[in-house]
Amino acid sequence: MALEAGKQAPDFSLNTTPDQRVSLRDFRGRNVVLAFYPADWSPVCSDQLPIYSELMPEFRKLGAEVLGISVDGVWCHLAFAKHRNLRFPLLSDFEPKGGIARTYDVYRKGEGVSERALFVIDREGMIRWSYVSPIGVNPGADGILEALEGLSQGRKP
Numbered sequence: 238m239a240l241e242a243g244k245q246a247p248d249f250s251l252n253t254t255p256d257q258r259v260s261l262r263d264f265r266g267r268n269v270v271l272a273f274y275p276a277d278w279s280p281v282c283s284d285q286l287p288i289y290s291e292l293m294p295e296f297r298k299l300g301a302e303v304l305g306i307s308v309d310g311v312w313c314h315l316a317f318a319k320h321r322n323l324r325f326p327l328l329s330d331f332e333p334k335g336g337i338a339r340t341y342d343v344y345r346k347g348e349g350v351s352e353r354a355l356f357v358i359d360r361e362g363m364i365r366w367s368y369v370s371p372i373g374v375n376p377g378a379d380g381i382l383e384a385l386e387g388l389s390q391g392r393k394p
Contacts (some may be wrong), residue, residue: 239343239354239367246271246358247340251328252311257394259304259326260326261362268388269302269358273343275350275372277309277317285353285375290323292378300360301386304328308335308350343369357384 240246240351246269250260261269271283272289274282289296289303296303303325309317330337330351338344338351345352353377367382370376 239352239369240341240356240364240368242364244292244364244374245373246356246364247337248274248361248362249337249340251306251337253326253328254315255311259328261304264302264304264358265362266360268299269356270296270301270303270385271341271354271356271358272305273338273341273354274305274307275345275348275353276307277313277391279301281353281373281375282307283321286323287321287378288375288378289381290321290325292382293324295382296385299350299382300390301357301385306330306337306351308338309368345372355381357381357388359388 248359253259293343305327308330310331318327333358343354344353353370353372356366357362357380359365370379
């Protein structure tokens with residue numbers, strides 16, 4: 238069961254390149270979309286993440302940044318992001334494997350990957366919306382956009 242709305246989002250610091258780390262606290266003052274996904278190069282992920290990249294202008298209008306997180310290593314992420322023309326960072330939850338996915342309660346221990354889970358985190362670091370999609374189903378962006386629009390209008394999603 239994923240962390241629910243109303244809880245403080247656990248902070249983390251993960252590599253996005255071999256020598257660059259990104260922390261959730263770096264985004265304080267902005268809304269953040271965390272997109273946990275099972276693996277680079279898998280069919281559903283290869284369709285899901287480019288949707289978010291295409292919608293970056295809309296997300297930014299709503300004051301949000303996107304971070305993708307999976308258990309893959311940084312070199313795999315870099316190749317995948319380049320191949321799929323992604324315009325947001327992919328963070329490596331590689332070692333300890335799934336450590337951050339576990340803190341968000343979205344790690345699939347049996348498979349060694351994270352769930353296909355989405356979180357919208359507000360400017361103060363509070364989870365305002367979360368959703369876990371069946372692992373083989375692309376959740377799209379409708380729920381994310383609805384949650385971000387609610388935040389921009391001062392509503393709690």
